[in-house]
Amino acid sequence: MRRVATLAKVVVLTAWLLITLFPLYWIVITSLKPKPEIFAVPLKYWPGTVTFEHYAELFSFADFGTYLLNSLMVSLVAAGSVTAIGVLGGYTLARFAFPGRGALMLAFLVTQMIPLFIALGPLYLLMSDLDLLNRLAGLMLVYVAMLVPFSTIIMRGFYERVPVALEEAAQVDGASRLVAMVRVVIPVMLPGIAATFIFAFVQCWNELFLAITFIDSEDAKTIPVAMNSFITQYDIDWGSMAAATVVSVVPTLVMFAAIRRYIVEGLTAGAVKG
Amino acid sequence: MRTFNVRRARFIALCLLPGVVFVALFTYYPVLRGAVMAFQQYNLFDLTSTPFVGLENFRAVLGEDRFWTALRNTGTWVVVSLFFQFFLGFGLALLLRRHFRGRGLYQAWVFFPWAMSGFLIGLLWRWMFNGQFGVINDLLLKTGIIDQRIGFLASPGWAMTSVIVANVWYGVTFFAIMIMAALQSVPKELYEAASVDGASRLRQFWHVTLPHIRPTLALIVLLRIIWILNFPDLIYSMTGGGPAGSTDIITTFLIQQVIGGDYGRAGAVGLLILGLLLSFSVFYLNATRFEKSR
Numbered sequence: 001m002r003r004v005a006t007l008a009k010v011v012v013l014t015a016w017l018l019i020t021l022f023p024l025y026w027i028v029i030t031s032l033k034p035k036p037e038i039f040a041v042p043l044k045y046w047p048g049t050v051t052f053e054h055y056a057e058l059f060s061f062a063d064f065g066t067y068l069l070n071s072l073m074v075s076l077v078a079a080g081s082v083t084a085i086g087v088l089g090g091y092t093l094a095r096f097a098f099p100g101r102g103a104l105m106l107a108f109l110v111t112q113m114i115p116l117f118i119a120l121g122p123l124y125l126l127m128s129d130l131d132l133l134n135r136l137a138g139l140m141l142v143y144v145a146m147l148v149p150f151s152t153i154i155m156r157g158f159y160e161r162v163p164v165a166l167e168e169a170a171q172v173d174g175a176s177r178l179v180a181m182v183r184v185v186i187p188v189m190l191p192g193i194a195a196t197f198i199f200a201f202v203q204c205w206n207e208l209f210l211a212i213t214f215i216d217s218e219d220a221k222t223i224p225v226a227m228n229s230f231i232t233q234y235d236i237d238w239g240s241m242a243a244a245t246v247v248s249v250v251p252t253l254v255m256f257a258a259i260r261r262y263i264v265e266g267l268t269a270g271a272v273k274g
Numbered sequence: 275m276r277t278f279n280v281r282r283a284r285f286i287a288l289c290l291l292p293g294v295v296f297v298a299l300f301t302y303y304p305v306l307r308g309a310v311m312a313f314q315q316y317n318l319f320d321l322t323s324t325p326f327v328g329l330e331n332f333r334a335v336l337g338e339d340r341f342w343t344a345l346r347n348t349g350t351w352v353v354v355s356l357f358f359q360f361f362l363g364f365g366l367a368l369l370l371r372r373h374f375r376g377r378g379l380y381q382a383w384v385f386f387p388w389a390m391s392g393f394l395i396g397l398l399w400r401w402m403f404n405g406q407f408g409v410i411n412d413l414l415l416k417t418g419i420i421d422q423r424i425g426f427l428a429s430p431g432w433a434m435t436s437v438i439v440a441n442v443w444y445g446v447t448f449f450a451i452m453i454m455a456a457l458q459s460v461p462k463e464l465y466e467a468a469s470v471d472g473a474s475r476l477r478q479f480w481h482v483t484l485p486h487i488r489p490t491l492a493l494i495v496l497l498r499i500i501w502i503l504n505f506p507d508l509i510y511s512m513t514g515g516g517p518a519g520s521t522d523i524i525t526t527f528l529i530q531q532v533i534g535g536d537y538g539r540a541g542a543v544g545l546l547i548l549g550l551l552l553s554f555s556v557f558y559l560n561a562t563r564f565e566k567s568r
Contacts, residue, residue: 009369013380023398043412088289115504117528118544119304121537145300148293206391256389
């Protein structure tokens with residue numbers, strides 16, 4: 001009886017796993033099929049010939065190298081800043097009681113709920129006033145603002161799991177608060193910090209609407225903006241689009257796999273407490 | 275509380291300053307400005323005059339058929355997506371609850387849609403739902419479920435179903451993970467006590483598990499409703515709101531106003547969404563509060 005139940009469980013889970021993975025498989029083999037095979041009926045579930053022509057096209061015909069570099073720059077700088085700001089802000093929110101703390105937490109939480117698209121137009125005007133349209137710096141600023149509430153709240157959660165006694169001991173030994181924080185608390189929290197950084201990185205890497213609103217010059221496009229313009233320009237060239245999808249998803253996939261455990265921990269700790 | 279201390283106050287202020295400045299300048303300021311624009315005539319293509327026009331933008335938006343279609347579609351999009359994400363997610367969570375060999379593997383891979391953007395997921399499913407070369411048509415034909423190809427994304431009747439399928443595929447995992455965490459928070463002693471009393475597994479689930487995780491479930495569901503409503507990315511790349519507005523939701527409608535340069539109307543739509551979310555949240559929290567008896 002117990003065996004049957006376990007078997008049923010494995011069968012159902014495996015079916016779900018296949019459903020989850022199949023779209024990824026399908027896009028990967030589409031990117032590797034020569035054009036005639038992509039549009040061959042009946043469909044080929046296994047590529048007859050493997051070709052890298054779509055990838056080559058992406059980097060020669062479309063300037064995908066530039067877009068990749070742009071996305072990388074924006075995501076690294078924004079995620080780094082977001083994490084640093086979260087590390088500082090989360091610390092004070094976790095360790096001190098001060099007037100306005102509740103209001104600040106609320107102001108940060110509310111940003112996760114209001115429809116931020118209402119800000120899209122005004123942000124465009126603001127970027128234009130600051131002369132930041134078509135500049136990567138403009139995107140970085142907005143991404144940092146977008147992710148700071150999340151990173152601060154998450155970091156606060158991580159700090160609350162580190163015993164205060166740890167840093168008090170360091171302070172008794174004569175270290176200042178800042179030194180105690182940097183030397184004692186932060187090393188303990190490194191996995192949480194890394195998770196926050198990667199999560200922010202993936203968000204910036206994937207962001208579309210702000211980017212298409214602010215960027216339309218070729219040399220400032222990020223990957224989603226470029227892919228979005230592939231759609232309108234040539235209808236859809238599915239081979240190149242599949243290759244672009246694979247190129248843009250592989251880095252985030254690898255990073256997410258690395259931090260999955262911490263993200264789940266962070267999110268679920270917050271939810272279960274609430 | 276400790277006494278007021280200048281050095282301490284300065285430390286707190288310095289730590290919080292960057293975050294507060296960014297959020298104030300690039301989130302709250304534009305949101306408020308957008309809210310003000312809702313009462314202005316504010317068109318990007320004529321910025322010479324931006325007079326206050328009272329409720330004119332709201333009247334214009336509410337008078338548009340597309341708005342009401344989008345609102346109805348939003349209802350379908352949120353309710354149906356949520357329904358399947360919740361129940362499939364719950365099922366998965368129950369299956370993944372206990373430790374077994376290979377659980378980590380399932381957890382790792384089932385989680386992967388999360389690393390993708392809504393935009394990419396939309397593209398992926400747009401390709402799979404393609405009327406001519408789409409793999410879904412092919413699979414349905416092969417298994418004999420249909421006998422001719424369906425133009426999933428080209429027919430208004432099928433397009434909403436298709437975007438919801440993609441959304442369920444994306445969102446189930448989130449529910450599964452959250453519910454799994456909630457399930458694990460139930461103290462083991464409760465089950466032990468229940469089985470000493472001779473309660474069956476089903477009764478244990480009904481009388482121990484469910485009451486314990488209900489507050490968490492209520493919260494997750496609310497967050498999800500807000501999130502699904504504010505999630506136009508997938509629809510944007512999968513159907514662009516079409517065909518004939520059949521997959522337009524209120525958020526894609528808002529984005530069309532921004533792209534059209536009419537920030538006044540965009541502000542009005544934004545405020546309407548906000549009002550909708552707030553009143554729903556208040557209603558919802560009231561309706562679920564009395565169950566918050568842990």
